[in-house]
Amino acid sequence: MCWVNSKPLTYWIDYSFNHVNNPALLETIRKDAPDLLHVGHDLVFTAVMGPVYFMGRFDQYNLMSPEQAAERENVLRTYVRSLHDAGAKIVIPYIISVAILGNHEKREGFWRFYDNWDKYYRFGLPEKPKRDPVEWTYRRYKHQGNPEFMVYDVCIFNGDWRKYLKFTAEHAVSLGYDGIFVDVNATRCECEECRSLFYQYLLRKKYNANEMKSLFGFNSAADLRLGGREEGLLTLETNLFRAEGFTSLFREIRERIGVNRTLIPNCWPMSTISGLLRRRGNGHDPEKWASAVEWIMFEENPGPGTYCPCGQIIYDNILQYKYALAVGFKPAVLNYWVDSLRGRLANIEALAGGGGAFVQPGFIAHGNASLIRQFVDRNQTLLEGFHERADIGLVFLIDQHIRGNVDHLTQVYHLRRYLSDNHYTFSLVTHKHLVANILSRFRALILPEAKYLHASKVNALLEYVSRGGILVTTGETGKFNEKGYPAQKPAEMLSQNVELGEGRIFSMRFEKMIPLRKFETFMLEEETDRLAFLDKCRSAHENGLDIPRGTDTLRRILEETGVKPIAKNAPITLRINMFDKGDLRAIHLVNYALGNGGFIEAENILLRMNMDRIVQEVKALTLKETFKLDFTCSDKVLEIIVPEVADYLLVSVKFS
Ligand SMILES: [Zn+2]
Structure with a gap:
């Protein structure tokens, strides 16, 4: 189902190490109980280091003896039950899919566990892997503040690692947890196994030997490598290949813990264009992942609301919500920089955006969780199973920027902002919707700079137009096919001003399409410093934002077509x-x-x-x-x- 809403959940996240046996925490939760509570490493078997107690830092830990681990199981069962009793309906802990911690030479961290692996079979641990865990990893870097202690990135295709991860998730739900959060889900691994699997993937995608050579420069299987961030089609195929790897991992974990349980993987942040570009090729792809999971997290810094006195600088999470609604998953939108007010607004975004949740950082009872939860309980009949109703479809194709067509992404961000500012009703449209029957629900479709399109998508778009649709395109839309070769007829129509059947195509340069603003938060570099972000907004305001300037061709076209x-x-x-x-x-x-x-x-x-x-x-x-x-x-x-x-x-x- 596409564009169908669901009732939102209230959701808190906090990774503090002091949650277990903490009456003050339970009191806070009772006061303002969220639906979902997301805790940290309150586990017997952590993904990063096995059965350890952390003493406030990852490099300060004790490996539990099997007896201590059994005792810890009981403590955690009581703990999870107490969180449920305090009012949280769903409680999930943390695992990470791509890293382990320690020092393989000093046999610290994960290696201390590995060397004692046999002692924990009574907990259902899989057989001890023959290969030392250091062989599962492909790069390492120093842990902050302790050079002896390292973070090792693990290959997600490694069978031993996947077995262990599935075990940690399964053991977590045996403690009473209702599911699991899986962090990071990004990889740059190019190990032998990855290369061999990637080769098979490319064959499955029906690239022949000539194309392997002309498109990727591979003369033989021995030349084969995975793509970096800026290698066009190679980056795109690398991303899809890795995304399939994560998707199968999520599916396997869900099958293990029970498909009715919750699995929430963390994906890319969408608040800045730079954030998306940095992650090209790493395996992030909500559209693939959504086939295996119901939820996906977007971890963003700014909280929603205005950021200047004139109200022209607005941060919102509308793109995230609309994208999730279009693709068909529930977004867990984490905004770090929130106070009670922005937190209220962030919860409201989930109500209005079609479901999912605002993820509130910290277990803090602002009163927002109960306020929203009561509203949802009273008005369920207005919040579930509704179809988004929109005059306009804004086409957002993530393959475009991943393969280097950044203009598409930039224009989508500007257009999304423009449509929200001007109170048009619009839905996001993704690849799977490029079918004439689905598109016909929109009076007008905006397709900005979609350079690479499969012939079947071109045909669907033209059919949409000939049945009476209005298609607005920019630049070189339709110039190439999905492999990057010049497109065949009739794709050139997508970049022309033509009448076709009952409808019409309007094509223009983006600069002529809508007035642009001098400053947009999504054009900033990914910012992790709140004060620096506020400074940038302040100086943008002081330098004069005015109203956006330029021709507004889109408004004229929409008006002429009755939108x-x-x-x-x-x-x-x-x-x-x-x-x-x-x-x-x-x-x-x-x-x-x-x-x-x-x-x-x-x-x-x-x-x-x-x-x-x-x-x-x-x-x-x-x-x-x-x-x-x-x-x-x-x-x-x-x-x-x-x-x-x-x-x-x-x-x-x-x-x-
Ligand atoms: Zn690998």
Whole structure:
């Protein structure tokens, strides 16, 4: 199912080492219990070092004796039960899929465990691997603050490692946990096994010997290597190959722990373009992973809301939510830089964005978790099983930037921002939706600079147009096929202004398409320093942001084709999502305008939409109360006046 929402969860994450036997923690959770609690290494068998106690740091640990491990099992069972009893419905601990810690020469860390492996068979440990764990690894670097202690990156295709990982997950759920979080999921391994598997992968993808040579420069299997970050098609195939490796790992873990249990892998952050570019080739691919998991995490730094007094600098997670909705997984959106206010807004984003969760860093009872949870419980019928309703489809193809077509990615980010600012209803469209029957739900489709397209996708797009669709493209869309060869006819139509059947293609240079802003947070380098981020926003504001400049061709085209913004009078800080189900429509209004310690209310918003059904009732729901709204419906246009939006308003329309 595509673009179908689900009710969001409230979700807290905290890796502190002091959670076990901690009454204060239980008290905090009882006060504001989230649905999901994500803890750290509160395990007997950690992924990074085996059965160890950590004393506040990874390089300070004790290997548990088998007797201590058995005792620890009991302690942790009680601990997990106490978290459930305090109100958390789902509790998951941490494992990492790509690294172990220690020192293989000094036999520290994972090696101390390996040398004592036989002692732990009673816990269900698989047979002791014959190859020393150092042979599972492909690179190492010093642990911060202790040069004797190292982080070793492990090949994810290594069978011994996969067996051990699956065991840690299985043992975790035997302690009462409801699933597992799997961190990092990125690899740059080029070991012999990886190369051999990659070769088989390329053969499966039907690259012949000539193509291996002309496309990748491989004269024989011996030449074969995996791609780095900027090697075009080789990077893309490397990424897909590694993504398949992670997908099969997740699937195997889920099969082991039970498919009804939760597995949440961490993926790339999407808040900056630079963050996505850095990770090209590493195996991150939510579209592949989603075939094996229900949830995927995006770990972002900024929290949502405005970042300057004029309200022009807005950070939101709308791209993440819309992408997840399109692909069909639940996003766990972690935002580190949140206070109670931005945390409230981040939770609201999950409500309005179609489900998933805002992942609150720290076990801190702001009151947001219970507020959201109660709202969800009261209004389940408005939050689940609805289809995103949108006039516009914005096509986002992750293969484009991974293979070096960065313009596509950049334009998608600008366009997403533009559509949100201007209150158009839009969905993201991914590769799997490039089928004429699916595309026909959109009045207009925006396809920015999609240089590389398979002929079947080109045909689907042209069929969409000939059935009456409006397709807006930029630059060299459709110039090459998926292998990078010049595209065959009729792909050139995608970069022309032509009428086709009942519809039309508009093609233009991106610079002419929409007005651009001088400053966008997504154009920044990935920033890990909050104060530096705030500084950049402040100086951008001081240098004068004004309003965006340039021609607005897109607005004219949309207007001509009858696609209008859904709100009049609304500031750009108000962002709107719309969903339909049967005789109900749910319109979510989210206010990103933050002032001194509170939300700056948006007032007198006029919602306006075409309507060919009879409207029975219009209600408005804030997080705390529900009231009726006045509406008029004439000449097939529904108008609703929204007096004010503080943080969030859900407008529900009932048809008869
Ligand atoms: Zn490898």
